[in-house]
Structure formats: C-alpha cells, structure tokens
Amino acid sequence: MIPLSYYLVFAAALFCIGLYGVLARKNAIAILMGIEMMLNAVNVNLVAFWRYRTPDLIVGQAFAVMVFAVAAAEVAVGLALIISVYRSRHSISADEIDMLKW
Amino acid sequence: MTTVTLIWLLPLPPLLAFFLIVLFTNRNKGLSHSIAVGAALLSWAGSMVVFLRSLQVERFGEQPFMSNINWLPTANSWLKIGILIDPLSAATLFFVSWTILMIFLYSVGYHNYGQPKGDHDRPGLPPHGATVIDEHGHKHRVPSIEPMYSRFFAFIGLFAFGMYLLVVSDNFLTLFIGWEIMGLCSYLLIGFWYAKESARAAMIKAFITTRVGDVFMLLGIVYLYSASGTLNFRDTLYNADVLTHLAETPAGFLGLSTAGFISLLLFIGTVGKSAQWPLHVWLPDAMEGPTPVSAMIHAATMVSAGVYMLVRIFPLLTADWHGHGLTPAMMVVAFIGAFTALFAASIAVTQNDIKRVLAYSTISQLGYMVAALGIGAFVAAAFHLVTHAFFKGLLFLGSGSVIHGMEHGLLHTESDAPPGEQIDPQNMMNMGGLRKKMPITFITFVVGGLTLSGFPIFTAGFWSKDEILADAFLHGHWAVFLTLAVAALLTAFYTMRQITLTFLRDPRTDSAQHAQETPWTMTFPLVILALLAITAGWVGIPEGFPVLSLFVRNFFHEFVAGTLLERPEPVFFHIVPLLTSVIASLGGLYLGWVIYRDMPAGAEDPIAKPLGLVYGLIKNKYYFDEIYDYLFVRPAYWICETFTYLWLDRGFIDGVLHTIARAAFSVGSVFRNWIDKPIVNGFGDFVGESVKRFGRTLRFVQTGRVQQYMVMTLVIVFGTLFYYLFFLVRP
Numbered sequence: 001m002i003p004l005s006y007y008l009v010f011a012a013a014l015f016c017i018g019l020y021g022v023l024a025r026k027n028a029i030a031i032l033m034g035i036e037m038m039l040n041a042v043n044v045n046l047v048a049f050w051r052y053r054t055p056d057l058i059v060g061q062a063f064a065v066m067v068f069a070v071a072a073a074e075v076a077v078g079l080a081l082i083i084s085v086y087r088s089r090h091s092i093s094a095d096e097i098d099m100l101k102w
Numbered sequence: 103m104t105t106v107t108l109i110w111l112l113p114l115p116p117l118l119a120f121f122l123i124v125l126f127t128n129r130n131k132g133l134s135h136s137i138a139v140g141a142a143l144l145s146w147a148g149s150m151v152v153f154l155r156s157l158q159v160e161r162f163g164e165q166p167f168m169s170n171i172n173w174l175p176t177a178n179s180w181l182k183i184g185i186l187i188d189p190l191s192a193a194t195l196f197f198v199s200w201t202i203l204m205i206f207l208y209s210v211g212y213h214n215y216g217q218p219k220g221d222h223d224r225p226g227l228p229p230h231g232a233t234v235i236d237e238h239g240h241k242h243r244v245p246s247i248e249p250m251y252s253r254f255f256a257f258i259g260l261f262a263f264g265m266y267l268l269v270v271s272d273n274f275l276t277l278f279i280g281w282e283i284m285g286l287c288s289y290l291l292i293g294f295w296y297a298k299e300s301a302r303a304a305m306i307k308a309f310i311t312t313r314v315g316d317v318f319m320l321l322g323i324v325y326l327y328s329a330s331g332t333l334n335f336r337d338t339l340y341n342a343d344v345l346t347h348l349a350e351t352p353a354g355f356l357g358l359s360t361a362g363f364i365s366l367l368l369f370i371g372t373v374g375k376s377a378q379w380p381l382h383v384w385l386p387d388a389m390e391g392p393t394p395v396s397a398m399i400h401a402a403t404m405v406s407a408g409v410y411m412l413v414r415i416f417p418l419l420t421a422d423w424h425g426h427g428l429t430p431a432m433m434v435v436a437f438i439g440a441f442t443a444l445f446a447a448s449i450a451v452t453q454n455d456i457k458r459v460l461a462y463s464t465i466s467q468l469g470y471m472v473a474a475l476g477i478g479a480f481v482a483a484a485f486h487l488v489t490h491a492f493f494k495g496l497l498f499l500g501s502g503s504v505i506h507g508m509e510h511g512l513l514h515t516e517s518d519a520p521p522g523e524q525i526d527p528q529n530m531m532n533m534g535g536l537r538k539k540m541p542i543t544f545i546t547f548v549v550g551g552l553t554l555s556g557f558p559i560f561t562a563g564f565w566s567k568d569e570i571l572a573d574a575f576l577h578g579h580w581a582v583f584l585t586l587a588v589a590a591l592l593t594a595f596y597t598m599r600q601i602t603l604t605f606l607r608d609p610r611t612d613s614a615q616h617a618q619e620t621p622w623t624m625t626f627p628l629v630i631l632a633l634l635a636i637t638a639g640w641v642g643i644p645e646g647f648p649v650l651s652l653f654v655r656n657f658f659h660e661f662v663a664g665t666l667l668e669r670p671e672p673v674f675f676h677i678v679p680l681l682t683s684v685i686a687s688l689g690g691l692y693l694g695w696v697i698y699r700d701m702p703a704g705a706e707d708p709i710a711k712p713l714g715l716v717y718g719l720i721k722n723k724y725y726f727d728e729i730y731d732y733l734f735v736r737p738a739y740w741i742c743e744t745f746t747y748l749w750l751d752r753g754f755i756d757g758v759l760h761t762i763a764r765a766a767f768s769v770g771s772v773f774r775n776w777i778d779k780p781i782v783n784g785f786g787d788f789v790g791e792s793v794k795r796f797g798r799t800l801r802f803v804q805t806g807r808v809q810q811y812m813v814m815t816l817v818i819v820f821g822t823l824f825y826y827l828f829f830l831v832r833p
Contacts, residue, residue: 019816023813097807098807099806100806
C-alpha cells in the first residue's frame with residue numbers, strides 16, 4: 001500500500017502549485033482556478049488522513065464533500081464578481097483591479 | 103392758623119407752583135402763569151399777615167416768631183432746622199414778598215401773554231414777533247409770545263421758593279440751601295434764552311463766579327459749626343456767651359479772632375452773591391436774561407440775599423468790636439464795600455445799555471450797604487437794603503418796559519418796510535423822547551431814578567443813603583464817607599444821564615418814534631413799586647430832622663435795631679452829611695441833565711472827549727474781564743487742556759498704563775515664542791506629523807493588488823512560523 005506520506009507530498013505539491021497560481025497569475029479566472037487547486041489539495045489530505053488513520057469513521061469523506069460544496073459556491077460567486085468587474089473595466093487582469101489603495 | 107405755622111408754610115406755594123407747572127400744566131400757558139402768580143399771591147398774603155403780626159409784638163426782637171424741628175441726627179444731638187422771623191427778617195420778608203409778587207405779575211406782560219405765536223420763534227431765543235393782518239388788510243408786525251412761557255414761570259417759582267426759604271430759615275444750613283437754589287435758578291434764568299451764545303457764556307460765568315464765593319461761605323459755615331457746635335442764628339449770633347467766646351479765641355490767621363475769620367469767610371459768600379469787587383464781573387453779563395429775571399436777581403432776591411446774610415451775621419462781624427476803631431474784618435468789609443460803590447458807579451457812567459447801567463448801579467448800591475455794615479451801621483444797611491429793593495426793582499422793571507416799548511417800535515418799522523431798522527433796542531443812544539410814548543413808564547422810572555440818586559426829602563433813597571453817610575460821618579470814618587459821597591454824586595449823574603437819554607428830548611430813531619406803552623400787567627407793578635419806593639423811606643427819618651421828625655418817628659430804626667442784643671443808638675441828625683447828600687444828589691442830577699440834554703442822534707458820548715483815555719478805561723470796565731481772562735480763565739484752560747489732558751492724562755497716566763500693557767505683552771510674547779510655540783505646540787505637532795510621515799512612508803505597501811497582499815501575508819505567516827518554530831519552541 002502506498003504510504004501516507006506520498007499522498008501528503010502530492011497534496012503539498014498540489015497546494016503549492018495552486019498557491020503559485022493564485023499569487024503569480026494575472027488572469028483572475030486563473031487565480032480562481034488556483035484557489036480550486038488549493039482546496040482540492042486540502043481535500044486530498046482530508047481523504048488520505050481518513051483512510052490511513054480513522055477508516056471506521058466517515059467524517060473525513062463528509063468533510064471533503066462539504067469543501068466541494070463550498071468551493072462550488074465560491075466559484076459561482078467569484079465568477080459573478082469577475083464578470084461584473086469585466087463589465088465595468090473591460091479587463092480581468094488582477095493587476096489592473098487595484099482601486100482599493102491609498 | 104398760628105403765626106408760626108404760617109411762617110413754615112410761606113415758602114411752599116412757589117415750590118408747589120414749580121412742580122405743578124413742570125409736571126402737569128406746562129402745555130397750558132395761561133394756567134401756568136395763573137398758578138405761579140397765584141402762588142406768589144399766597145406767599146405775599148402770608149408774608150403780609152406775618153409782617154403785620156410782628157409789628158404788634160412788643161419788644162419783638164427779644165421774642166421773635168421761632169420754631170424748629172429735629173432734622174439730622176448727629177453724634178449725641180440733633181441738627182435742627184426751623185424758622186425764625188425777627189425784625190430783620192420781617193422787614194426783609196416785607197420787601198421780598200412785594201417785589202416777588204410784582205415781578206411775577208410783570209412777567210405775564212413782559213413775555214407777551216395774549217399775543218400770537220411768532221412766525222419763526224423757537225425755544226431758546228427771544229421772540230422775534232409775529233405778523234397779523236387787520237380788518238383793512240394791512241400787515242402788522244406785533245410782539246409774539248415767549249415760546250417757553252411756562253418754563254419761565256416754573257423757574258421763577260423755584261427762585262421765589264429759594265428766597266422765601268432763605269428769609270424764614272433760622273440757621274445757616276437752610277439759609278445756604280435757599281442760597282444755592284437761587285444760584286441754580288439764576289443760572290437757569292440768565293441762560294433762559296440758551297440758544298444765544300452770549301447768554302450761555304453769561305450763565306456759566308454767573309454760576310462759576312458765585313460758586314467761588316459760595317465755597318468760602320460753606321467753609322465759614324463749617325468753621326462756625328465746629329467752633330460753636332450749632333448753626334442756629336439765635337444760638338450763635340444772638341447769644342452773648344458764644345459771641346464772646348468766638349471773639350476771644352484767636353483764629354491764628356492774620357491776627358483775626360475766630361469771629362472775625364468766620365465772618366470774613368461768610369462775607370466772601372456775600373461778595374460772590376452780591377457781586378462785590380472783585381467778584382462783580384458776573385452781574386453785568388447776567389443782563390442777558392429776560393428783564394424780570396434781572397429785576398429778580400438784582401433787586402428783590404439774589405443780590406439782596408447776599409447783603410441780608412451779611413446783615414444777619416453782623417453780630418458775629420462786630421463781636422470783637424468795642425465801638426471805636428474798626429476790627430480788621432470790618433475794615434476789609436468797609437473797604438470792599440466803599441471801593442465797589444465808587445468803582446461800579448464810575449463804570450455805570452459810561453455804559454450805553456439801559457440794563458447794564460442799572461446792573462452797575464446795583465453793584466454800587468450793594469457796595470453802599472456792605473460799606474455801611476463795615477463801619478457798623480447795622481440799621482442803615484438794612485434800611486438801604488429795603489429801599490434799594492423797591493427802587494431797583496422798579497428801575498429794572500421800568501427798563502424792561504422801555505425795552506419792550508422799543509421792541510414794539512422796532513417791529514413797527516418792520517411792518518412798513520422789512521427788514522426794518524437794525525438797532526439795539528437796549529441801547530439808550532437809540533432812544534429819546536419816550537416820555538410822550540410811554541407816560542406811565544416815564545413817571546415811574548423817574549420816581550425810581552430820583553430815589554436811586556437820593557432826591558431830597560421825598561424819596562426813600564434819600565433817607566437810607568443819608569443814614570449811611572451820616573453814620574460814616576458821625577463815627578469819623580472819613581475815607582468811607584468821602585468815597586460814598588463821590589459815589590452818590592456819580593449815581594445821581596448816571597441816573598439823570600439815563601433818564602435824559604431815554605425819555606427826554608426828541609426820539610433819535612424810528613423805533614423810539616413808534617414805541618408804545620406796555621400793557622397793564624407791566625405798568626401796574628411799576629406804579630405799585632413807585633409808591634413803595636417813595637413811601638418806604640418815610641419810616642426811617644432820623645431823629646432831630648427839622649420839621650419832619652415832629653410828625654414821624656424813626657420807626658424803622660426802633661423796629662430793626664431790636665434784632666441785635668445791644669440796641670444800637672439811632673443816628674442823630676447832622677447838617678454836614680445832609681448837605682453832602684443833597685449837594686451830591688442835586689449836583690449829579692443837574693450835571694446829567696446839562697451834559698446830555700442836547701445829544702444828537704449817533705453822536706459820541708459828550709463825556710468821552712474830556713475824560714480821554716480814562717473814558718476808554720472805564721468804558722471797558724477797567725478791563726476786569728480781560729484781566730480775569732488772563733489770570734484765571736486761560737490758566738484754567740491751560741491746566742485742563744495742556745497740563746491735565748496732555749501731560750497728566752495722556753502723558754503720565756496713559757503712559758503708565760501703556761508701559762504696563764507693553765510689559766505684560768512682552769512677557770506674554772516670551773512665553774508664547776519660547777514655551778508655548780516650541781514646546782507645547784512642537785510636541786503636539788511632532789506627534790501628529792510623525793504619524794503622518796510614518797503613514798506616508800508606509801502607504802506604498804497598500805497597492806490595491808490582492809496578490810501582493812497575499813504574498814505579504816504569506817511572508818509574514820512564514821516568518822512568524824519560522825520564528826515560532828525555531829526560536830520559541832526549542833526542539
């Protein structure tokens with residue numbers, strides 16, 4: 001059986017890729033995608049810990065499903081915001097959406 | 103009503119009239135003068151009753167009418183005020199009430215009651231006359247009613263109150279109050295036509311000059327109070343113990359006794375009030391007032407009040423006198439009186455204004471009385487005071503009547519050809535021939551004039567003046583006797599000059615040509631006063647006078663002499679003073695007639711040439727006004743404007759204040775510049791500025807880019823984690 005650490009390393013890598021995407025990409029949709037990736041990295045962790053540590057309980061799986069739901073809702077809201085921003089500024093570049101400053 | 107109650111009430115009607123007129127009836131002219139004249143009539147009737155009752159009292163001087171009440175509590179006693187009618191005040195009351203009543207009545211006519219309102223009269227100026235159109239359509243200029251008619255009667259009412267109060271009072275305090283009320287009223291009445299510059303100047307001059315005397319008089323009263331502890335006449339003046347005490351205590355001043363010193367201080371009050379040299383300057387200027395006022399001030403009341411007071415304090419003045427040789431105080435009084443008599447008479451000779459002649463004549467006659475008191479002739483002075491009040495009141499009212507007639511003529515010249523003649527209706531040079539136009543005024547004026555000049559036998563002035571001269575002669579006061587004799591000559595001369603210029607020969611101007619007799623309200627008082635001026639002398643015919651003394655006793659002497667503790671001996675008849683006064687009187691009258699009978703219109707005064715430079719000197723009143731201007735008025739102005747205002751106030755007081763202010767300002771500046779601004783403000787600003795600068799420095803962090811925020815968050819989280827793991831949680 002594949003040891004737990006493999007999953008954890010994978011999840012960490014996935015999280016880091018997502019984090020990089022969030023921090024480095026200009027396209028707001030790409031940033032959203034990065035966030036999704038980070039959330040899924042967490043989900044991998046949750047499921048892996050459940051399988052290796054407490055397989056009798058269903059909590060891990062249930063929690064992962066919860067995260068999906070939240071992520072789906074978050075993407076819906078995020079895309080709506082992006083469309084709204086695009087309508088007013090004709091751009092979805094994160095660099096140009098910088099009105100909240102001094 | 104008991105006599106004493108009646109005396110208490112005597113001064114009140116005029117005072118009531120004053121308040122009634124001022125408060126209620128001043129819009130109604132007829133009602134106002136009715137109240138005032140009615141009040142004068144009441145006081146007059148009361149005075150007559152008191153006078154007649156006082157005649158019936160045996161040895162009245164020892165049992166006068168008196169009564170007093172507690173007034174002002176002092177430490178352990180009361181200051182009392184009260185009334186006292188002794189022979190002296192009874193005689194004074196007699197002439198005061200008569201003249202006041204006559205003057206009140208005369209004022210009605212003088213201020214043109216019943217005439218129309220003036221075309222452009224305004225308050226504060228004498229009426230200028232009105233235009234009326236008669237049934238034939240002719241325009242006439244007629245005299246117009248005084249705009250401030252009621253106000254005049256209010257003032258003379260208050261004036262009369264002051265005089266009555268002064269006469270009936272039994273102490274120096276109420277006497278002084280009455281005295282000052284009259285001072286105020288004379289100020290108000292001299293300046294009655296206040297829109298005239300000259301009237302304003304005259305009112306101030308009169309008030310301030312008399313005030314000089316009044317201050318000394320008040321000092322005298324205070325000294326008397328501190329020396330004797332009472333101000334009551336009976337307790338001081340008619341109390342042998344007090345008099346002896348005062349006479350024997352030296353005042354420590356010029357070798358005078360206390361009595362002499364006090365009486366000199368009080369005498370200065372008389373000098374101011376009765377216009378004696380050197381405080382005589384106000385009286386001629388006071389002629390700016392309406393003529394009834396001049397009569398009031400100069401005949402019946404104010405100036406008489408001065409002499410009345412001096413007669414009153416005669417016992418004090420002569421307290422250390424033993425009948426031969428004069429005390430220093432008496433010498434001063436005699437000198438000032440005699441000098442003033444001659445000095446003022448000489449000025450009167452050159453005056454052309456009909457009222458000014460009378461003003462100087464008044465000063466001169468008052469000088470007679472003062473001189474008489476100075477040589478100890480108590481009764482003679484009182485006698486002359488009474489007769490003078492009548493004939494001088496008569497003359498003043500007569501001159502007012504003349505002026506009134508002249509003004510009528512002046513207005514008449516305007517009726518034909520405006521603006522008419524431009525002459526001074528008071529200047530005697532513009533008159534002449536008025537005897538035909540104004541017969542009643544003429545006759546009464548001549549009576550008054552002859553009385554003033556002491557025309558023998560018939561007139562009161564002869565008897566009273568003769569008594570003074572006789573007293574001076576018989577007691578050997580030669581200097582006084584000669585001075586007064588010369589003054590008598592001058593008096594007769596200027597009186598005849600006045601009569602000749604005014605009434606005799608032909609009119610010298612159109613106005614005099616058209617002068618008219620004045621209404622009955624003016625002539626009636628003249629007639630009454632003329633009768634009194636003649637008859638008042640018959641009560642004082644000296645003992646031993648050929649023929650006449652067989653019929654009449656020297657009643658006045660018997661009556662008034664009783665005022666004093668030691669009844670003075672009556673002056674016995676002597677031929678030398680009699681001849682002197684007859685010669686002076688008749689000689690003066692004759693000279694006045696001869697010199698002025700042929701004076702043509704517009705000519706120079708005939709005595710101007712022979713007198714030369716002296717005439718100019720006298721004409722300008724010996725330059726006393728100018729001298730006083732240089733000596734007192736200008737220095738006073740200098741002290742006010744330069745010394746007090748510029749130096750003391752602006753320089754010194756303001757300077758000190760400014761210095762203090764400047765010093766306080768500097769201290770404040772120091773605190774502000776060195777403490778408040780740098781430290782307190784600096785700290786506050788530093789905090790604020792630092793925060794600002796800090797914020798400005800750090801604000802670049804807030805880029806508005808979400809990703810950068812996240813990077814920062816990440817860095818901080820990692821940093822914190824690193825720190826936590828490697829430094830705080832030691833493995």
